Amino acid sequence: MANDPQYSDTSIKSRKKSTARFSNLHMKPHTVERSKFYEDMVEEMRRKMWYGLLVDPVQMIAFALSDPNTWPGSYLIIVSNVYIFVALHIERSLSALTMSEKSGYAAQMINLGVVLLFPLLILAVTTTNAVGAAMVLGVHTIIFMKLYSYHEVNRWLREEWAPLGLKSAMKHPGISSCTVSYDENNTGGSNIQEMVIFPDNLTVKDLYYFLFAPTLCYQMNFPRSSKIRLRFLLRRLVEMIFLIHLFIGLTQQWVLPVTRNAMQPFVEMKLTTVIHQLMLIAIPNHFMWLILFHGFFHSTLNLIAELLRFGDRRFYRDWWNSETLTYFWSNSNIILHKWYLRHVYRPLIEKGYTKWEAQTSVFILSALYHEYMIAAPLQIFRFWLFIEMMLQVPTAWFLSKFVRGFYGNAIVWVCIILGPPLVVYMYIHDYYVLQDLKANEQN
Secondary structure (H helix, E strand, O other): OOOOHHHHHHHHHHHHHHHHHOOOOOOOHHHHHHHHHHHHHHHHHHHHHHHOOOOOHHHHHHHHOOOHHHOHHHHHHHHHHHHHHHHHHHHHHHHOOOOOHHHHHHHHHHHHHHHHHHHHHHHHHOOOOHHHHHHHHHHHHHHHHHHHHHHHHHHHHHHHHHHHOHHHHHHOOOOHHHEOOOOOOOOOOOOHHHOOOOOOOOOHHHHHHHHHOOOOOOOOEOOEOOOOOHHHHHHHHHHHHHHHHHHHHHHHHHHHHHHHOOOOOHHHOOHHHHHHHHHHHHHHHHHHHHHHHHHHHHHHHHHHHHHHOEOOOOOOOOHHHOOOHHHHHHHHOHHHHHHHHHHHHHHHHHOOOOHHHHHHHHHHHHHHHHHHHHHHHHOOOOOHHHHHHHHHHHHHHHHHHHOOHHHHHHHHHHHHHOOHHHHHHHHHHHHHHHHHHHHHHHO
16 A cells, blocks of 8 residues: 555655745755655654554454464463362361361462462463463462452451351351442442351352452452443443554554664663663553553443442542552552552551551562563563662652642653553563564574
């Protein structure tokens, strides 16, 4: 299409008209060079955007599904059911008093360790693409967090139930600190008849509902909506399909060409080249992260919640109005924030640690988690993301002490645009370049 005579003639005619219109102007040499540079740049953009669209969804799908024979991901996800049933068996044994708390805790920690390390080992010794590896590790980290919450909440229930004895506990009308329910009319009134009580919650159905629900924190009775709204469901589905295609289009049309123009790993570039390359990609990369955020936290999670009639839909708050990084961290991903608050921050406070120590521990754990999720699928361990996130700690302290309002919000947005998303692109860039070099060496 780029070589079509029709488009070439149109381009030549437009150039002739432009030349005739400005032929009587006298320009200085450096002005002429500059205008020639801008003309060439505009012509290149027109050639790429008008005459040579690079968007090809089939190519992206083919990459994600490449070489099915080297797909350990699907098998690993199927095997993950083993860890789930092991966790359920341990909890049932603990509730029946056939296993001590110490032995049960050790067994659960070993099981959770296998959830994180076994897929990492398999992906390291097998050949797979980064998309499949990222999906597998994402699923396993979610299972890890959910099973840990499942164990902790049931342990709290056992501690409250223990003084009652087994027979009394079976007749006890639930433990109020860990049970929430709503009536079918969704009026906010409690419906005691439908509430699950301990240890009746230790069932396969209850556990798998929690595993599929869009939350990381377990409780016996989740708020439920009265029915599935088909119109709402279809809107979320259309949003997901549209945003996936938009994300793929921006990647192929905008990001990949910039990446191909600098086929050299960031670790081998000069500092000025690194800065130039990152500035070129910052805006499209930020657009893609906004699309990813809306597609996952709004469209996908609401779709899952609607299918399961899950009532708690608060997945994020107004993080875009953040005046401090602390507010952004706690409101951009409420699901993960609640898990850290419930299972890391509060237990540390109860053990006598200060708020600053507990917050720092949570942030270090979060930085390691994000590093694991990016570096492990790509098999590129740079620790760039961990370092960048740790640098945000003094920035957060500075903003909370000295800057608020409009200027604080502006600094937060600068940190968002030039922060973790850009560092993630650095990993993906190096992965793309190294894979291309390996393919050239093999050929």
